[in-house]
Amino acid sequence: MIRAILRAAGFDPRRFPTAVSGWQRFTRDRERYRGMPGADAIPLGDDLPMLTEFGESSGHLGAYFFQDLQVAKxxxxxxxxxxVDVGSRLDGFIGHLAVFREVDVLDIRPQPVAVPNVRFHQVDLSAELPPEWIACTDSLSCLHTIEHFGLGRYGDDIDPLGHLKGLEQLKRMVKPGGRFYLSTPIGPERVEFNAHRIFAASTVTGWFRDGWQIERFAVVDDATRLHPEVDWQSEAARNHHGCQAGVGILCAIRTSP
Structure with missing residues (x-):
């Protein structure tokens, strides 16, 4: 519990030894800099130590990165x-789409910053879907979002069935013949309250058994490797494509009127 509170406040005990080592390097580098020719060319402002980045890679390419690239493609x-998008990351996937097209974005949370090519709408999908959003689009995305519905993490009401209710609302937004791009964690099924749910791969594909046709299925595995095309009906699906907490990404076409 204490670790969770510290992490929420921005303190990660696992990074503390790295930060201590980083402070030692920071103080040595600062003194070296001050003693070198040209150090007085630009006045020094307040110190702003970056203590944990000395040995890190050039960028963290996590599951979101590969998921966002795949669906944008x-x-x-x-x-x-x-x-139309519901709840996906504005500073990731939506940013990718906004480079080449307009996007309507729905989220339960406010967004006060205007973004070119993005029209923002604050909508709570746990309430009745407003008429203007019913069968409103031939293309809908909801990436790494459905697993949060009903867990209260983003200010929504607590509801153990929130993900299923939200899913039905999302489906109603897609016109017949339209596509629904969905991603969510896959692995042995469980709730890790109040962060997210993790669904069995068969559960995710089962959501699209009636009135839908799954066109594509991709996986980001536990080692953060993207598999852009997997057979969602294969034997591997029984083992969640080898994932304990990977990401399943599908595109389904609405076939029912």
Missing amino acids: WILTDQPQRH
């Missing part, structure tokens, strides 16, 4: 008339 290929 699909949408660029599919070229829908309209694209």
Whole structure:
């Protein structure tokens, strides 16, 4: 419990030894800098120590990174008339889409910053879907979001069935013939309250058994490797494509009227 509170406050005990070592290096480097020719060319301001980045890689390429690239590529290929997103990362996936097209973004949380090519709408999908959003688009995305519905993490009401209710609302937004791009954690099924749910791969594909046709399925595995095309009906699906906490990414076409 204490570790969780510290992490929420921005303190990660696992990084403390690295920070101590980083402070020692910071103080040595600062003194060296001050003693070198040219150090007085630009006045020194207040110190702003960066203590944990000396040995890190050039960028953290996590599951979100590969998920966002994969789905943005699909949408660029599919070229829908309209694209609507619910709850995906504005500073990741939505930023990718906004480079080449307009996007309507729905989220339960406010967004006070205007972004070019992005039209923001504050909508709570746990409430009744407003009429203007019913069958409103031929292309809908909801990435790494459905697993949070009903857990209260983002200010939503607590509801153990929130993900299923939210899913039905999302499906209603897609026109017949339209595509729904969905991603969510996959692995042995469980709730890690109140962070997220992790679903069995068969659960995710089962959501699209009636009135939908799964067109594509991709996986980001536990080692953060992207598998852009997997057989979602294969034997590997029984073992969640080898994932304990990976990401399943699908594109499904609505076939029902």
